[in-house]
Amino acid sequence: MSQTKIPVLDLKPQYESIKGEIQTAINRVIESGQFIMGPDVKAFEQEVAAYLGVKYAIGVNSGTDALVIGLRAAGIGEGDEVITTPFSFFATAESISNVGAKVVFADIDGSTYNIDPQQIRDKISSRTKAIIPVHLYGQPAAMGQIMEIAQEYGLRVIEDCAQSFGARYDGQAVGTIGDVGAFSFFPSKNLGGYGDGGMIVTDDEQIAEVAGMLRVHGAKKKYHNEVLGYNSRLDTIQAAILRVKLQYIDKWNQGRRRVAVVYNRLLADVEGVVTPGLAEGHVFHQYTVRVTGGKRDGVKDYLTEQGIGSMIYYPIPQDQLPVYKGQYEACPVSDLAAQEVLSLPIWPELEEDAIEKVVDVLEEGLS
Numbered sequence: 001m002s003q004t005k006i007p008v009l010d011l012k013p014q015y016e017s018i019k020g021e022i023q024t025a026i027n028r029v030i031e032s033g034q035f036i037m038g039p040d041v042k043a044f045e046q047e048v049a050a051y052l053g054v055k056y057a058i059g060v061n062s063g064t065d066a067l068v069i070g071l072r073a074a075g076i077g078e079g080d081e082v083i084t085t086p087f088s089f090f091a092t093a094e095s096i097s098n099v100g101a102k103v104v105f106a107d108i109d110g111s112t113y114n115i116d117p118q119q120i121r122d123k124i125s126s127r128t129k130a131i132i133p134v135h136l137y138g139q140p141a142a143m144g145q146i147m148e149i150a151q152e153y154g155l156r157v158i159e160d161c162a163q164s165f166g167a168r169y170d171g172q173a174v175g176t177i178g179d180v181g182a183f184s185f186f187p188s189k190n191l192g193g194y195g196d197g198g199m200i201v202t203d204d205e206q207i208a209e210v211a212g213m214l215r216v217h218g219a220k221k222k223y224h225n226e227v228l229g230y231n232s233r234l235d236t237i238q239a240a241i242l243r244v245k246l247q248y249i250d251k252w253n254q255g256r257r258r259v260a261v262v263y264n265r266l267l268a269d270v271e272g273v274v275t276p277g278l279a280e281g282h283v284f285h286q287y288t289v290r291v292t293g294g295k296r297d298g299v300k301d302y303l304t305e306q307g308i309g310s311m312i313y314y315p316i317p318q319d320q321l322p323v324y325k326g327q328y329e330a331c332p333v334s335d336l337a338a339q340e341v342l343s344l345p346i347w348p349e350l351e352e353d354a355i356e357k358v359v360d361v362l363e364e365g366l367s
């Protein structure tokens with residue numbers, strides 16, 4: 001068999017399709033000389049707010065900072081408990097710890113890999129102040145039930161939307177359902193810049209005001225610092241790049257969905273592989289299957305040998321990471337997912353013959 005290499009992610013076809021526009025945008029910023037909080041930052045914030053259907057959007061330096069600043073702006077800090085999923089990138093739990101609150105893990109639903117609302121209920125205490133659902137792999141969490149719980153107990157909801165720009169739950173953009181939405185523009189995300197970037201969105205005027213202050217050293221007025229903040233601005237060049245890319249996000253998200261549909265069709269009858277559901281509004285940041293029967297690592301090694309990229313998101317659940325190990329009771333559904341998940345190559349332009357090739361090699365690896 002010929003060795004056509006297929007990486008897990010290829011950003012080049014996308015760049016080729018918008019190269020001229022990107023270079024014009026970058027040059028515009030350089031020519032203007034307004035590198036910090038230039039006009040493109042404000043314009044991008046307004047465009048994101050309009051796209052998502054939310055009142056306020058505040059550009060920050062990363063998705064991680066969007067979570068940290070979002071939590072603080074929502075009034076979460078020392079002595080508070082925040083319930084989140086163990087099955088996410090460490091930035092989710094790290095942000096809670098970094099604002100001085102206690103992380104509480106609630107296990108996931110094994111079919112969506114998202115936090116299980118019933119498990120949230122079981123973890124609520126008198127100290128619980130907020131929930132951070134993560135829309136993992138681009139699939140909206142069970143926001144209907146999560147918002148019901150939040151209302152019942154008076155909790156804040158901060159949505160971790162790092163993997164889900166443009167995803168919708170019941171027709172509503174994720175990030176606009178809870179009190180705060182935190183987005184990442186890390187290059188590999190669905191809406192990715194060419195460097196770090198993030199955004200906080202909210203309909204709450206006070207949260208927006210505090211977040212806007214925290215991103216610039218805690219000052220509403222320059223040199224009149226009121227609280228301890230951060231240097232966490234969205235870079236103007238990144239904002240200019242992201243303004244170009246925002247125009248294509250629906251097309252690209254549809255492209256990802258098309259890839260997922262093809263994978264699901266080709267993998268439908270493959271024994272030992274569990275395909276993801278095609279939930280409405282899922283934007284397939286990752287296309288992630290479960291490889292059952294203890295075969296996942298063998299399959300991954302075989303794919304690698306054959307030049308096919310794949311990734312494990314995430315090999316170690318957050319509660320099992322060295323930083324937290326031994327502090328929490330087990331989350332068995334999350335633990336099993338960590339042993340079985342495998343994310344396959346996906347990007348909007350990925351062609352059908354490449355998808356077929358990935359599936360063929362995966363099937364070889366299973367036998």
Ligand SMILES: *Cc1c(COP(=O)(O)O)cnc(C)c1O
Pocket residue numbers: 062063064065088089091092134160162163184185186196197198
């Ligand atoms: C990428 C990611 C983050 C962090 O975003 P950065 O921009 O890299 O700081 C947070 N949460 C999740 C679920 C992510 O995938």
